[in-house]
Amino acid sequence: MLLTVNMRDKRPIYKQIVGGIKNRILSGELKADEQIPSVRQLATDMNINPNTIAKAYAELERLGVVYSAMGRGYFVSPDISGAREEEKEEIRRALLLCAENAERCGVEKALVTEMALSAIDEAYEVYKDINERNGENDKNK
């Protein structure tokens, strides 16, 4: 299954689809010019109305991460550098919002810094797990 809808996610379905596919493209999981499921195919797979998928795909095209070919389907855009930069900008903005919110609530700068560093550590901890697995074959020994 390429994608699943998360009911606990507050975002609308089409936004979840946009986010899911955008992430798979920006992370390199989906390569340039690779075809993604057709509107009707993905709609059938996910048990979702085709219009919702079409709306998501239209936004992905607007973002420049996919392109459409009449009668053939949707494909991963060969140049996603613009979308990559925009994504970094979004992350920047989100981080700034967090920091401003912390400042507004009177949280000390040192504490926010510590919280941010530990959050980043936690998010990138997967690599640590992989290294641990490479270092030893057995979990216990």
Added chain:
Amino acid sequence: MLLTVNMRDKRPIYKQIVGGIKNRILSGELKADEQIPSVRQLATDMNINPNTIAKAYAELERLGVVYSAMGRGYFVSPDISGAREEEKEEIRRALLLCAENAERCGVEKALVTEMALSAIDEAYEVYKDINERNGENDKNK
């Protein structure tokens, strides 16, 4: 004016009110047992329907940052430690979301760290400006 509605803010009005008042309380701007504007008073001031204010105040009470006294009005809660902790938890969660998003997009850990630190610097830069103003009376000399 205690509060203003920001039309560019995507959050609904009542959420903006909740956020605005909660911040003023958690930052210490509004002291314990201090009275806040009545439902009808704030509704008149902000040109907003009283029901919207009432909804915001009800959520603020649920969050434990204000309490209501029948016939007298709303007041800042004397114990906001619980709300403070929850606020920190929210900041933590938001930071973790940012970090996970960055990781999912293939952004290097070092870059996210740099972005986070610079965002925190930017959010807390106000203090720097204040120090600069204390150090010299004139901008140019």
Added chain:
DNA sequence: ATAACTGTACTAACATTGATAATACAGTTA
């Protein structure tokens, strides 16, 4: 050419949510 796929566009219907409006009732205070 035909069938079976693709994208694209449009209209209608429905549910949810945020906001407004108009009342009404209960408690407090001067």
Added chain:
DNA sequence: TAACTGTATTATCAATGTTAGTACAGTTAT
């Protein structure tokens, strides 16, 4: 008693997300 408080209820409206059905245009394989 008058004028303020909070609280509750009901109705209406607008915006948004989703589903549904239909239609048309372009591509591909047979």
